[in-house]
Amino acid sequence: MSVKTPSNLEKILSAGHLAVTSECGPPRGSDPEAVIEKANLIKDHVDVVNVTDNQTSVTRMSSLAACIHLKLMGVEPVLQMVTRDKNRIALQSEILGAASFDIFNMLCLSGDHQSFGDCPQGQNVHDLDSMQLIQTVRMMRDEGKFLGGADIKRPPKLFVGAAANPFADPFEIRVPRLAKKIACGAEFIQTQCIYNVDKFEEWMKLVCDRGLHEQTYILAGVTPLKSAGMAKFMKNRVPGMDVPDDVIKRMAGTPKEKQPEEGINICIETIERLKSVEGVKGFHIMAIEWEEKVPGIVERAGLYPRPKID
Amino acid sequence: MIVADKKPVEEIIEFIKEDKKILILGCNECVTVCEAGGKKEVGILASTLRMYFLNQGKDVKIDEITLERQCDHEYLEEIRDVADTYNAIVSLACGVGVQFMAEKYNSTPIYPGVNTCFLGATEHRGLWTERCQACGNCMLAITGGICPVSRCAKRILNGPCGGSSKGKCEINSELDCAWQLIIDRLKALDRLEDYEKICPIKDWSTDRAGGPRKVVREDVQI
Numbered sequence: 001m002s003v004k005t006p007s008n009l010e011k012i013l014s015a016g017h018l019a020v021t022s023e024c025g026p027p028r029g030s031d032p033e034a035v036i037e038k039a040n041l042i043k044d045h046v047d048v049v050n051v052t053d054n055q056t057s058v059t060r061m062s063s064l065a066a067c068i069h070l071k072l073m074g075v076e077p078v079l080q081m082v083t084r085d086k087n088r089i090a091l092q093s094e095i096l097g098a099a100s101f102d103i104f105n106m107l108c109l110s111g112d113h114q115s116f117g118d119c120p121q122g123q124n125v126h127d128l129d130s131m132q133l134i135q136t137v138r139m140m141r142d143e144g145k146f147l148g149g150a151d152i153k154r155p156p157k158l159f160v161g162a163a164a165n166p167f168a169d170p171f172e173i174r175v176p177r178l179a180k181k182i183a184c185g186a187e188f189i190q191t192q193c194i195y196n197v198d199k200f201e202e203w204m205k206l207v208c209d210r211g212l213h214e215q216t217y218i219l220a221g222v223t224p225l226k227s228a229g230m231a232k233f234m235k236n237r238v239p240g241m242d243v244p245d246d247v248i249k250r251m252a253g254t255p256k257e258k259q260p261e262e263g264i265n266i267c268i269e270t271i272e273r274l275k276s277v278e279g280v281k282g283f284h285i286m287a288i289e290w291e292e293k294v295p296g297i298v299e300r301a302g303l304y305p306r307p308k309i310d
Numbered sequence: 311m312i313v314a315d316k317k318p319v320e321e322i323i324e325f326i327k328e329d330k331k332i333l334i335l336g337c338n339e340c341v342t343v344c345e346a347g348g349k350k351e352v353g354i355l356a357s358t359l360r361m362y363f364l365n366q367g368k369d370v371k372i373d374e375i376t377l378e379r380q381c382d383h384e385y386l387e388e389i390r391d392v393a394d395t396y397n398a399i400v401s402l403a404c405g406v407g408v409q410f411m412a413e414k415y416n417s418t419p420i421y422p423g424v425n426t427c428f429l430g431a432t433e434h435r436g437l438w439t440e441r442c443q444a445c446g447n448c449m450l451a452i453t454g455g456i457c458p459v460s461r462c463a464k465r466i467l468n469g470p471c472g473g474s475s476k477g478k479c480e481i482n483s484e485l486d487c488a489w490q491l492i493i494d495r496l497k498a499l500d501r502l503e504d505y506e507k508i509c510p511i512k513d514w515s516t517d518r519a520g521g522p523r524k525v526v527r528e529d530v531q532i
Contacts, residue, residue, distance in 0.1 A: 084464070088511070110471050113463050113481045124464065131468040132511045147511065165472035173470075173493055176506050180468060184508060192472060239473035239480035 004187075005141075007104035007159035008076045009048045011309045012282075013188065013217045018275070019282030020303050021078065021190065021219060022294050023050035024070070026061035035061070035069045041291045043075045045298040047306055048105055050078040050190070050284070054085065057117025064094055068101050078161065079103050082111025087127040088136070088147055095137055099156030107161040107190065108133040112239075131184045134162055138185035162186035164218075166203035167196060167242035175206040182216045189216050190284040193223040193234075195266075196242040197273055204279050213279030220274045221284045224293060225263035228252040264293060264300075271301040311340035311431070312404045313438040314347060314424040319358055322400060325421040329370065329397035332359070334423070335389070335411070336376030337403035344438050346424045347402025349376040355402070355423060380407025386414050393418050429460075446516030446523060452509065454495035461488035467509040 003014050012019050022042050027034035039049055049070055053063040067077035079098050086094065098106065110130040114122050128136060137160050139145055144155040162181045166174055178189065194200045200220070207213050225231045228251040235243035247266065254262040267285075274280050283303070287294050298304045326332055334356045342348025352374045363370040373396075377385045380403035393399065393415040401408045405426040412420045428440040443460040449467075450457055459465050463481045470489030473480025477490040496502045516523070 110464055110466055112473070115463075115481050126465045127514060128511055129464070129466045129468050130471075131508060135508075135511070163472065168470065168472045169474050169476055169487075170470075170490055170493055173505055177470075180506055180508055183506075239475055 005157045005159045010159040017307045020046045021284045022046040025052045026066040032069050035066045038291045039075045042294045045295040048076045053080040053082045057112045057114045078105040080107045082109045084111035084124045106158045134184040161188040164189045165192040165240045168240040189218045191221040193221045196244045208279045217281040219282040219284045223286045224267040227259045313344045313427045313430040326398045331371045333396045333399045335401045337380045338378045456491045
């Protein structure tokens with residue numbers, strides 16, 4: 001696939017390297033240091049840093065503002081944008097705002113329902129859905145046009161991504177759904193956290209059977225478990241998450257003080273196994289409020305140093 | 311039909327506690343079917359209020375009338391002669407009926423006695439569920455007859471989202487995932503390949519987003 005944007009992520013993937021991405025959740029306050037500190041922990045070990053957009057529907061510093069802080073410190077951000085909170089005017093406006101700061105990556109999402117967050121009494125918007133947001137940003141970039149049809153002066157240059165959850169139901173449409181996102185213009189995919197590697201492999205095989213792995217770059221999502229309690233919470237309380245019983249057993253069978261280390265071991269073993277899965281082009285390491293562990297994971301998984309491409 | 315639910319009686323009392331002559335006005339249509347504002351509910355509310363005022367030692371006259379409909383001029387005309395004689399009218403019709411009453415009887419305070427909830431159907435007695443949000447641009451032909459606008463918590467037109475689990479929605483494990491229903495239905499119709507058709511960006515100008523709506527049919531106007 002030829003390179004269409006100045007995105008470092010796109011260049012690394014296009015050159016055939018395994019990409020490493022991570023993420024940074026903006027703070028519940030206005031102190032930029034909270035963003036800068038997190039980014040400093042991971043910046044030398046990852047290619048780009050996703051900045052979440054009011055994740056789990058909890059009000060936080062805006063994703064774009066946090067992306068700008070990263071950009072100003074020389075870290076390449078991935079602007080996450082959910083369709084829950086903005087209509088098509090605001091979404092397009094935000095895309096232009098990001099482009100004005102030369103932000104080159106964007107991840108299009110629908111977002112968790114607001115009932116999970118701190119404003120359950122609020123409205124949701126969903127003027128567009130995540131697929132239609134992909135279409136919108138691709139139109140703005142490739143055709144240089146707004147949804148309304150007018151020309152954009154200096155169109156955005158965004159490498160466009162989407163999420164995929166191989167573990168949500170119904171399983172039979174999980175690959176067709178990926179195909180739809182690709183048809184809408186998703187150039188890279190970051191998956192839901194993978195704990196059930198067997199099921200992920202089953203999904204990837206179907207993806208490859210359809211040749212979809214050659215039409216988009218699939219980054220496998222991993223999240224190190226901090227404790228057996230977290231594993232159980234993820235299994236039982238997080239929608240669309242698949243944590244097999246043997247993972248929970250392994251965590252629960254480890255003394256409490258060693259559980260964080262065991263969680264990281266599982267994460268690294270998962271990455272090692274996924275490296276040989278056809279179609280996996282990189283890893284998205286989501287160490288939630290545990291960013292300091294990312295460098296060690298990247299190093300131990302043999303993904304360091306990161307390639308430099310001009 | 312329009313589905314409504316009873317307002318707490320305490321809230322209704324707050325509206326009318328100073329009034330001396332009150333009319334409880336029911337409607338024979340949707341709110342009768344969903345047992346929120348028909349003749350039976352008018353009787354129950356009137357009795358409750360009479361007891362309340364009796365306990366308060368107040369002499370308040372409470373009358374009961376149930377009209378065929380509160381969303382048609384001709385039926386509202388039936389109370390033309392008496393409307394002005396009341397200090398307050400509590401309408402147990404949907405929000406449409408309450409407003410139509412208020413427009414017609416300009417000088418009489420009209421209070422809502424129900425909360426208007428949604429356009430829905432009777433699953434069984436005592437359970438009504440939403441089926442339509444009146445977006446003004448029906449897309450049921452391409453979604454197997456299941457509406458993602460009214461039945462998906464995120465109104466996702468290309469679903470399901472990543473929160474669909476065992477056929478249920480991420481916001482409530484008792485709520486069906488609309489997209490699971492759509493996929494099941496497409497399968498039953500042997501049209502699962504339609505799932506991969508991308509639903510284009512929707513024109514919401516026919517929805518409430520476009521402002522208060524009207525339907526004009528010159529062909530049927532007299």
